[in-house]
Amino acid sequence: MHAVLTNLEAASDAVDEVNALKGKIWDLESHFDSSKDKTQFRRYEEACDRVKNFYKEQHAKQTFEFNINARVQFHKNTRARMGIWEAMEKLNTLVDDSDPDTDVSQIEHLLQTAEAIRRDGRPEWMQVVGLVHDLGKLLYLFGSEGQWDVVGDTFVVGCKFSDRIIYPDTFDANPDSKDTIFSTDYGVYQPNCGLENVMLSWGHDEYLYHVLKNQSTLPEEGLAIIRYHSFYPWHREGAYSHLTNTADEKVLAAVRAFNPYDLYSKSDNPVDPEALKPYYSNLIEKYFPEVIEW
Ligand SMILES: [Fe+2]
Ligand SMILES: [Fe+2]
DSSP: OHHHHHHHHHHHHHHHHHHHHHGGGSOOOOSTTTTOOGGGOOOHHHHHHHHHHHHHHHHHHOOHHHHHHHHHHHHHOOOOEEOHHHHHHHHHHTTTTSOTTTOOOHHHHHHHHHHHHHHTTOOHHHHHHHHHTTGGGGGGTTTOSSSTTTSSOOOEESSOOOTTSSSGGGGGGSGGGGOTTTTSSSTTSOTTOOGGGSEEOOSHHHHHHHHHTTSOOOOHHHHHHHHHTTOHHHHTTOOOTTTOOHHHHHHHHHHHHHHHHHHHGGGSOOOOHHHHHHHHHHHHHHHSOSSEEO
């Protein structure tokens, strides 16, 4: 199991690396990374092959029907009952076999993201969002089909696949691309119906959003960051303006503000989870119940 989970870690990191490389040209307005040598995110060619194969599978399999079924399955039962810190530790045990020289563990990534946000003086709710944003990867423990329904950039299903999604040609293998409704600009949606009313490809973002939307006191922007942090076609490429509305514009700034902390904090100094636990346990208490139904 560990070898498989290490693969998830590798795919997830490779996806982030490619996004980090693509994001270099943006004015990100974060401060913590201003002195960083971003050439360290350099395994582009290697990552590209891995990422391309990953997306080839994901883009073929994330159909409208799959997404309906994923949500039906989600609502059918509770997969686990545990607190936030326990969930972080659980996610961390999954990467025991990963190479410590090249990968940071999940708990490190979560803490590094939160710490970078904290260092930049961002609000507590944003720090705690940094702390939990990838906990949806627990999905991998709860019987996901593979990696393609857990990690990677997300996109809208139920309408034409945007050409601003990474590797757009790989959607040729998705049956929805030939469907008479799903292949149209609006598909099953109304113009400017808002992201609240569209279905995003299933993965750790969407799963965690559904878990936490009624089990936290996070502000709307915090939940939006969790739900849309992998929705690069929208938050970076500006796609889907025919479906979004003014409420989406409001949260877009928060999602964009969060992105560099997710992408660039991986090269920060190592963190000591035990030393940071008191501070973050206090934050967790402010925003989440003691036990969460996953
Ligand atoms: Fe993520
Ligand atoms: Fe992340």
